[in-house]
Amino acid sequence: MTTIRQADFIQSIEDAFQYISCYHPLDYIQALGKAWEREESPAAKDAIAQILTNSRMSAEGRRPICQDTGIATVFLKVGMHLRWDATLSVTDMVNEGVRRAYNNVDNKLRASVLADPAGARKNTQDNTPAVIHTEIVAGDGLEVICAAKGGGSEAKAKMAMLNPSDSIVDWIVKTVPTMGAGWCPPGILGIGIGGTPEKAMLMAKESLMAPVDIHELIERGPANRAEELRLELFDKVNGLGIGAQGLGGLTTVVDVKVLDCPTHAANLPVAMIPNCAATRHVHFHLHGDGPAELPVPRLEDWPQITWKADLETSTRVNLDTLTQNEVASWTPGQTLLLNGKMLTGRDAAHKRIADMLAKGQKLPVDFTNRVIYYVGPVDPVRDEVVGPAGPTTATRMDKFTETMLGQTGLIAMVGKAERGPTAIESIKKHRSAYLMAVGGAAYLVAKAIRSAKVVGFEDLGMEAIYEFDVQDMPVTVAVDATGESVHETGPKLWQGRIGNIPVVAA
Template sequence: MNTIKKSDFVTSIADSLQHISYYHPLDFVKAVHNAYKREKNQAAKDAIGQILINSKMCAVGKRPICQDTGIVTAFIKIGSQCRFDCDDTLQEMVDEGVRLAYKNPTNPLRLSVVASPATERKNTKDNTPAVIYTEIVPGNTLEVHIAAKGGGSENKSKCVMLNPSDSIVEWVKKTVPTMGAGWCPPGIIGIGIGGTADKAMVLAKESLMQPVDIDELIERGPANKLEELRLELYNAINGLGIGAQGLGGLTTVVDVKIAQFPTHAASLPVALIPNCAATRHTHFVLDGSGPAVLKTPDINEWPDISLGTGDEVKRVFLDGITKEEISTWKSGQTLLLNGKILTGRDAAHRRIQMLLEEGKPLPEGVDFNGRFIYYVGPVDPVGDEVVGPAGPTTSTRMDKYTNMMLEQAGLIGMIGKSERGDATIEAIKKHGTVYCMAVGGAAYLVSKAIKKSRVVAFEDLGMEAIYEFEVEDMPVTVAVDSSGEAVHKTGPTFWQKEIAAM
């Protein structure tokens, strides 16, 4: 019988969460680099390049890969010949580790978990509780697979109850395009098959903990029908032409994982959960001899990527910009933004809506007339940082507020990630405004373009407050131009045809 000390377990949870906040798994880095080398769409290639540059910067600087540092999920297997030296529950001990990790003063992680989600939605202020799955297994050790999952990818999770004779591949091919680009491809798709609806979802989540090995599988060939299904799904998803960040291209996923479980003869539960470009997970085992020792990866394992700033890249200045100048920008064009922008996301937009509906003025310092807004909830800064990692959040969540912001608040430009809905595209066209896309999964890289930052309103909302950023050469892509042309529509359509032709 091995005794696991509570202090060792809590420390291991905290250390592992800090570790995955700034170190991508090296198998994922390798797979993304392979995708970068293969990519033929320059816009997608540049997006993947930013993801790789950001990854290396985070590994060196030990700062979060993404500003959304996620909700914690832990799969814990407890050996039957293993016990703890305390009476605390597993939930209490895991949450203590989460609390230590997320409130670490050297590398604070964003606190995104809210309690009472159907009603008050109040932030728990320490990112607890974690979601835990446990299993008693033979042996005298404790094994933990732990992940931090961001909302952008988790929100795209799907589950279906198919008939036993239905095609899983066809369902996935129909489903993935409905997910848009808010899950920040290129990433990994986890598929859970069997059990019940709830079991299928857990299987899909757990499958994402497996190593990235699709390139090795392609090279050696499938050894069984499940591996054949993995390859078929991998090729089918990439054949959709969605590409990095939804811009169109050869690689939408760098791997597909499958886990299955026996099910009822009348059922075929299938779950799909994507992991984004900020894939974060690790694994450790405790045997009573001390806390987990997590290996520091060799920084030389990351590729050296540099992004060019050739003639196709346009440097623009936002202070005093006019709609006439914006009208010259074209969908798919790369811009380097300079000047002052305001920020705002879900909670801030709700408050603005309430104020406008009540005929009240916006807070002092909040004037969107002729301005750009950046949909972001940054990590707190440390040391001499102006702001912590500050990548974009999913823009479609702000679609229901867009007409209000353009028509009543006077906004002329928006920056976020992923596509916009049809109604929003029409509103952008009607008002002669623009929507630009920053790369999801490149939060630390983006933050280096922010030279000044201050809270101007709704400070009580924490990371959802309205900030004013002053940016220098912040890289973005014009995703919807003033004529209503949307790169998230044209790009995948073009590259799906190109891939089919190949």
């Protein structure tokens, strides 16, 4: 009979979350490498190259792939004959492992979990509690899956109670474009069908834990309806032309996963959850002989693709002398390399700024002719000036855009994914611009930051206002001063082209 010791289990959970912070699953990275090889959209190809370069850098530097180090999710399959040598409950042991992982001094991870979500929303400081799903199974073993799920992709989860006669494929193909690009494609779609509403959602999430194997399925052919759906959805979702980071291209998903179970005759629950470019999960078994052994991937297993700033096709911008006229001259899809001093701010900072302006109070920072970067960085370790610092989803700041552009003197913004109609109208009105950085390239972006200091709202922690001094930070003009958005024009262009290009590689 297997006996699992408390110390071994806690150590395994800690090691697992540290491991997935910096190591992509190799199956995902290799699938992304194939997507890069066949990609024909220059913007999408550049974005994928940044993601792959960032991934290898994170593995080499043992630092987070993404600044959003996720909400800790743990799936446990506990053998019914298993014994525990422990004084803590299983839940408490998991949370202790998560606590240690996120506060590890050698690779501190960003704490993003807030208690009292409908009230004070106070940070728990250690990313606990984890979300734990436990199943009692036959035998005396312990199977564990640890996943770190970023807030951007979680925010795009969808669930519907369809009528039994409704088309699941039609609902998914109609719904995916409404998710925008905030889930940082190319990624994976997890689909749960049947059961009850909560069961469908759980199956969708659990399906994302399986290896990327769509091309194996293409080669052997489907064996059941769920596999037929995977192939049909893989083809049709990629046929939407959304592409990497929503810029338009051939690959929106590298795989589609489907789990189903019996349901009530009157119901057809369907859930869809995306996994982003920062796909992070690891599987292991414990047998009572010590902590889990997690194999360190070899750097040579990564696709040999390296992103470098292209000075022939990109324009260097001096943020310290930037003018509104220069901003107005930028064109949609133009690639820029930002240099100089840039401010940061995201949800909490924008809310506080708006409140202070409404009360006539003086802001701690002068935003005149400045650029703001929507980011909440990871704390630095060792000789870093800042930890991984990739962009957060820009649409969350849409409701503050008119205030920022109209009352503070701000002239441009940097984030990830698309902007909504309200923000685009304000950008057009003020002849501003929105620049997109690649979600899933946080460590690569951090290497462009030469110095960082808090200049406002220090009490907000990672949501404080920083001033970054950047060197050749890569961005793309996503919305120009006329209001043209590449997240609208790009997918439309590539959806039209894809009809003449095989979406599924043989």
